[in-house]
Amino acid sequence: MSSLDGLSINLATVREQFTLAQAVDACVREGIRAVSPWRDQVAAAGLKEAAAMVRANGLRVTGLCRGGMFPAADAAGRAAAIDDNKRAIDEACALGADCLVLVVGGLAQGSKDIMAARQMVTDGVGAILDYARTNRMPLAIEPLHPMYAADRACINTMEQALDVCDELGDGLGVAVDVYHVWWDPKLAQQIARAGAAGRILAHHVCDWLVPTRDLLLDRGMMGDGVIDLRRIRRMIEVAGYNGPQEVEIFSAENWWKRPGDEVIATCIARYRSECVL
């Protein structure tokens, strides 16, 4: 059996079954060495308690999900987002996370101006970047699938995310989630670009189901869909990133309804059969 050092479990994958403590215990029991929690899970457990938990178990934290959500209809809303992102940086530091993942936000409330939203994102990331650098917490922009452009993230391709990184400079990179980018005709080119600039900060995996029954909550387990996971992993390793593959599955009607231990065991089995090179 291959080692599990290359696997991380994003704890959203078992969010309906487990508290943070239960999820950590279940992962450790199965030999998993890395996790990625969400802020609401950490808040529910308590930040100090969560940090103690990962330290006591010697877990790597491949990312904290999530900062971002910068666009807002008014200046007060945008300022509040910046404050909240600084708190997220503090939390990521307390957890010793590899990076803070940014889901940047969609259109401002009531707006149809996606170019304005994109400018608000660039401005927002720019406004927290010095704070992140001072705290040595890398920020990982996660380009989200274009079907989320309106309501979750107006950064929708690797190319676009990397253009923002180039504009803003150091301390910034991308989280490459196969679900969001597998379709991109420029994927190979942009993964190479990201790797050359040292900007690949995370690699998330799951699968694209055919048919997909819900835009948000119908992601598939690796191997159940159509994404060529090994082809993308190969691109990422060739580009110089060898960090864990982090399984992140939102699945209201399937995986969130199964016992958490079964889900984690399946993640391990599928990581071995579908993801490892």
Add this chain to the structure above:
Amino acid sequence: MSSLDGLSINLATVREQFTLAQAVDACVREGIRAVSPWRDQVAAAGLKEAAAMVRANGLRVTGLCRGGMFPAADAAGRAAAIDDNKRAIDEACALGADCLVLVVGGLAQGSKDIMAARQMVTDGVGAILDYARTNRMPLAIEPLHPMYAADRACINTMEQALDVCDELGDGLGVAVDVYHVWWDPKLAQQIARAGAAGRILAHHVCDWLVPTRDLLLDRGMMGDGVIDLRRIRRMIEVAGYNGPQEVEIFSAENWWKRPGDEVIATCIARYRSECVL
């Protein structure tokens, strides 16, 4: 009231309510001067009868939907697709259509190789292009939203479609459907590129709803969603395309359940309030 010369109705918009003859009658009654039928609607009416119908009413046919679907698991399947596309060209000619719209197809059955699918598309379009040129029927590649990459079309951005056009040459262009491309950070750039090359062959409109409840059948009426329709129309006109805006709405739970006359009247009202520059 502005003229309706700039409006076309894609007859999928009333496919659940009307036969082709009923749809044409309803459009003509409302003063509409252009339509775009689907092949199954034409087949049900009979090709000669359909052609006579549009001629008798002096209607412009802004496109025939649709050719494409080139990828297949074996050579026989790919050859069958090419034959079917040649028949579609014949039908488009019989109807005097402005173009044949190509929804190019997704992954071949059982395959995860999107690059192979894309090559099959380029090969397939290449294989029908001389026939289309001889018959003076422009082929309009329609880049589809990335959420359809697996099962409907593996050409997912304007840039990618235009790269195929550049590779294959004359007689080929794009159908710009706002639903598929509104999110694209390179939209303005690529519309300008398409216009400069004389490759904009059609402009389809509807709207992106928030939330979107179904990947295929929950498109919105213009004005009910978040797409900045006038901004995109402006780009298209500046790029040199002044043809009709064609309303194409797949809406199983809303517009397909309303009386067809109401739907067409609403298309006209929203065209005037949301689309005309």
